[in-house]
Amino acid sequence: MCGIVGYVGLQEVAPFLLQGLKKLEYRGYDSAGICELNGKLHVHKTQGRIADLECLLNQKVISGSVGIGHTRWATHGAPSDDNAHPHYDCTGNIAVVHNGIIENYQDLKTLLIAEGHVFRSETDTEVISHLIEKYYQGNLLEAIGLAIKDLRGSYAIAVLAQDSPDELVVVRQDSPLVIGLGMGENYLASDIPAILDYTRNVYILEDGEMARMTRDTVEVFNKELVPIDKAVFQVEWDPIQAEKEGFADFMLKEIHEQPKAVRDTLAGRIDQDGNLTISHDIPVSLVKGITKVQFIACGTAYHASLYGKCLLEDLLELPVETELASEYRYKRVKADANTLLIVISQSGETADTLGALRLAKAKGARVLAITNVVGSTLAREADAVMFTHAGPEIAVASTKAYTTQLACLYLIAAYLQEQLLGRVDPSSLIALTKIPDQIASVLAMHEERLRDYAQKLVKATDAFFLGRGLDYASAMEGQLKLKEISYIHGEALAGGELKHGTLALVMPDVPVIALVTQSLLKEKMVSNLKEVKARGGDILLLALADSGDFSDVGDEILLLPSTLDFLAPLLTVIPMQVLAYYAAKARNCDVDKPRNLAKSVTVE
Numbered sequence: 001m002c003g004i005v006g007y008v009g010l011q012e013v014a015p016f017l018l019q020g021l022k023k024l025e026y027r028g029y030d031s032a033g034i035c036e037l038n039g040k041l042h043v044h045k046t047q048g049r050i051a052d053l054e055c056l057l058n059q060k061v062i063s064g065s066v067g068i069g070h071t072r073w074a075t076h077g078a079p080s081d082d083n084a085h086p087h088y089d090c091t092g093n094i095a096v097v098h099n100g101i102i103e104n105y106q107d108l109k110t111l112l113i114a115e116g117h118v119f120r121s122e123t124d125t126e127v128i129s130h131l132i133e134k135y136y137q138g139n140l141l142e143a144i145g146l147a148i149k150d151l152r153g154s155y156a157i158a159v160l161a162q163d164s165p166d167e168l169v170v171v172r173q174d175s176p177l178v179i180g181l182g183m184g185e186n187y188l189a190s191d192i193p194a195i196l197d198y199t200r201n202v203y204i205l206e207d208g209e210m211a212r213m214t215r216d217t218v219e220v221f222n223k224e225l226v227p228i229d230k231a232v233f234q235v236e237w238d239p240i241q242a243e244k245e246g247f248a249d250f251m252l253k254e255i256h257e258q259p260k261a262v263r264d265t266l267a268g269r270i271d272q273d274g275n276l277t278i279s280h281d282i283p284v285s286l287v288k289g290i291t292k293v294q295f296i297a298c299g300t301a302y303h304a305s306l307y308g309k310c311l312l313e314d315l316l317e318l319p320v321e322t323e324l325a326s327e328y329r330y331k332r333v334k335a336d337a338n339t340l341l342i343v344i345s346q347s348g349e350t351a352d353t354l355g356a357l358r359l360a361k362a363k364g365a366r367v368l369a370i371t372n373v374v375g376s377t378l379a380r381e382a383d384a385v386m387f388t389h390a391g392p393e394i395a396v397a398s399t400k401a402y403t404t405q406l407a408c409l410y411l412i413a414a415y416l417q418e419q420l421l422g423r424v425d426p427s428s429l430i431a432l433t434k435i436p437d438q439i440a441s442v443l444a445m446h447e448e449r450l451r452d453y454a455q456k457l458v459k460a461t462d463a464f465f466l467g468r469g470l471d472y473a474s475a476m477e478g479q480l481k482l483k484e485i486s487y488i489h490g491e492a493l494a495g496g497e498l499k500h501g502t503l504a505l506v507m508p509d510v511p512v513i514a515l516v517t518q519s520l521l522k523e524k525m526v527s528n529l530k531e532v533k534a535r536g537g538d539i540l541l542l543a544l545a546d547s548g549d550f551s552d553v554g555d556e557i558l559l560l561p562s563t564l565d566f567l568a569p570l571l572t573v574i575p576m577q578v579l580a581y582y583a584a585k586a587r588n589c590d591v592d593k594p595r596n597l598a599k600s601v602t603v604e
Helices: 013-023 050-057 105-114 126-135 140-148 239-243 250-256 258-266 299-315 351-362 377-381 400-421 426-433 435-457 470-486 519-534 569-586
Strands: 003-008 031-038 040-047 066-072 094-102 153-161 164-173 178-181 186-189 201-204 210-213 218-221 292-297 320-324 339-345 366-371 384-387 462-467 489-494 511-516 538-544 556-560
Touching: 003 013, 003 094, 003 153, 003 164, 013 031, 013 050, 013 066, 013 186, 031 050, 040 050, 040 094, 066 094, 066 153, 066 164, 094 126, 105 126, 126 140, 126 153, 140 153, 140 164, 140 210, 153 258, 250 258, 250 569, 258 400, 258 435, 292 299, 292 351, 299 320, 299 339, 299 400, 299 470, 339 351, 351 366, 351 377, 366 377, 366 400, 377 384, 384 400, 400 426, 400 569, 426 435, 435 556, 435 569, 462 470, 462 519, 470 489, 470 511, 470 569, 511 519, 511 569, 519 538, 538 569, 556 569
Parallel strands: 292 320, 292 339, 339 366, 366 384, 462 489, 462 511, 511 538, 538 556
Antiparallel strands: 003 066, 003 186, 031 040, 031 066, 094 153, 153 164, 164 210, 178 186, 178 201, 210 218
């Protein structure tokens, strides 16, 4: 999410900054801005597109040769001129751009306000500029080194100081930054595409590394300000590949972004002791006294809502309903002032979902939205919003949008349990914080095997996805991924329903993807799979490690990291996404833009 560019050299800075930001437009954004250093810091920023920023700059005289630029994807505070980057400190001596999420920004902001600092925006980023101001004693690098010790979260930060006119200082933690090396000038970007027209020699900063850039030098340090001898990386990607960070397609890139996306979703919402900190997202008043929960969604978001239904039915003593938004709009709406309506949409602009929301709200329902887009219609019309913080998703088939929605739903389920029943299990929330690393390990362990297995699907006309309980909800998403990008017919079944008709379609070598992660239903599911095995079906089985021996039913067995049964869907979906991707590639399908489909369905 977001884009950063920077330049220090002898040329006018504005052309490079604008061109670099345009190269990063594919990442998605809602506002843009630059800061040039020309005797003084001059910030120019606006809500909207880079074209709007260009119009603004055409009315100015821009002649500085040091500067930073940013495109913002809103996370804290709606899209606006004030919330756009860069951000000043109180004195106007320091300007900052930032990608990532500062988890403890509210505590820091409260402390800084008490010390007399004045804030101009709603963003988490602005606390960084004021912290640097607090520690600044003439050495910008040292001030930033002290400031980041107070930060908790993810960040890529670039900083200019009026008192240090010949340098640009940057730091990275969990958000990418690259430095391009030139002759008499050096370049900064959050992604390689922004600098490929200028250089192919770069430093790729690692977590915890800082750098001080001048026109002639780049010095790299660790967090303790000890110099590092950094190796130069030579970029051999073409510009289109560079947008995808070396991945063949945006979908594959987004599959691999899921560890970070889920980590960003959880950031600032669970403390280190496993306590929830989401009352700023969901006011207690919104959930007190509810007697029913309804989920409204479409497509992948609907499959996420099936997961939410299973969670809430198990954890609460309330009736829970899940409705397709397109159907809900034409049914007799049974919602009232004691109904909590949980509405899920990646874009926040899904037409059927918005229509259903308005019907339920007219009946008095309380509306909690889960969406990825700050400032979307859904976010504006809901009573409360939990943003997924997944960052832009470019491929039509949702991947990181889905896993971040599941993470949000688990947080909501725990919050409702805490508020309505007075209890919550901190160990389950600590287990949730381990999911990002476990997703990364699933990709590392199984991607090659899944690519090989996908060859079996090249000539397939049908594939069946089987699961029970939460695994059935996950199977629904797995079959959707396969058919929407590979054009292989996929069908999801609750395992016990197989013998009620569909077993007639199981023949030798028919691919069957089986999910067996729910302890209570494991024996029943194994019995269902033996029926498939007896008829020659080719079974790819997904199970949690240490959950038993499945060698008598699975032709190919993928063991996933051990976790709670309730959290297994965040792991089982990863192999199904990867399988769908490689099956589509093997069939020469356009993975990012499948036929007949659009990313955001904004018509009924």
